Amino acid sequence: MLDRIKASFTESIQTKIAAAEALPEAIQQAGTHMSQALLNGNKILTCGNGGSAGDAQHFSSELLNRFEKERPGLPAMALTTDSSTVTSIANDYSYDEIFSKQVRALGQPGDILLAISTSGNSRNVIKAMEAAVSRDMKIIALTGKDGGEMAGLLSQNDTEVRVPSERTARIQEVHLLVIHCLCDLIDNTLFPHVED
Ligand SMILES: O=C(CO)[C@@H](O)[C@H](O)[C@H](O)[C@H](O)COP(=O)(O)O
Numbered sequence: 001m002l003d004r005i006k007a008s009f010t011e012s013i014q015t016k017i018a019a020a021e022a023l024p025e026a027i028q029q030a031g032t033h034m035s036q037a038l039l040n041g042n043k044i045l046t047c048g049n050g051g052s053a054g055d056a057q058h059f060s061s062e063l064l065n066r067f068e069k070e071r072p073g074l075p076a077m078a079l080t081t082d083s084s085t086v087t088s089i090a091n092d093y094s095y096d097e098i099f100s101k102q103v104r105a106l107g108q109p110g111d112i113l114l115a116i117s118t119s120g121n122s123r124n125v126i127k128a129m130e131a132a133v134s135r136d137m138k139i140i141a142l143t144g145k146d147g148g149e150m151a152g153l154l155s156q157n158d159t160e161v162r163v164p165s166e167r168t169a170r171i172q173e174v175h176l177l178v179i180h181c182l183c184d185l186i187d188n189t190l191f192p193h194v195e196d
């Protein structure tokens with residue numbers, strides 16, 4: 001069992017080294033789009049399933065409350081958290097609609113959808129992206145593996161940050177690092193003179 005633990009650490013570190021080579025430009029573009037949207041008075045909606053639901057909430061709490069700087073809260077909302085809304089949409093329509101219906105209700109032109117899926121194939125996240133397009137929102141997709149269907153839905157205005165790994169757990173571990181990079185970029189673009 002100790003070998004399994006060490007192998008998990010080694011694989012996670014190696015995935016992060018590969019991601020450090022492959023992802024900085026895409027992360028920079030995503031951070032620029034997010035910062036610009038927030039400076040324009042727009043907001044960021046987030047969604048994902050399972051561990052990625054946790055990531056979506058992790059990001060929105062860091063914006064709404066704080067990351068590292070003492071600064072005002074920023075407008076973000078995880079579409080995973082309102083159990084009354086999520087259960088009623090799943091019950092009355094389908095689980096595939098739980099995020100898209102909220103995006104159509106809340107999304108405004110210029111807002112951003114942070115869509116998180118390690119496979120890129122979660123139906124409810126794909127439908128949220130389609131709803132975002134219908135609301136003239138930009139999409140930032142955190143994916144892995146081959147990018148799945150999500151990769152094919154993105155336009156030039158959108159950004160995909162695809163972790164170079166086939167393994168869900170390793171992809172999730174890098175997604176969290178990417179989320180912290182995005183928070184750091186936003187803080188340092190919007191509040192460059194505030195100390196960490
Ligand atoms: O956290 C894990 C596995 O590490 C799981 O809960 C995982 O997030 C769930 O199986 C998700 O439904 C996977 O969805 P996705 O990443 O393919 O969109």
Ligand SMILES: [Zn+2]
Pocket residue numbers: 051169172
């Ligand atoms: Zn997990």
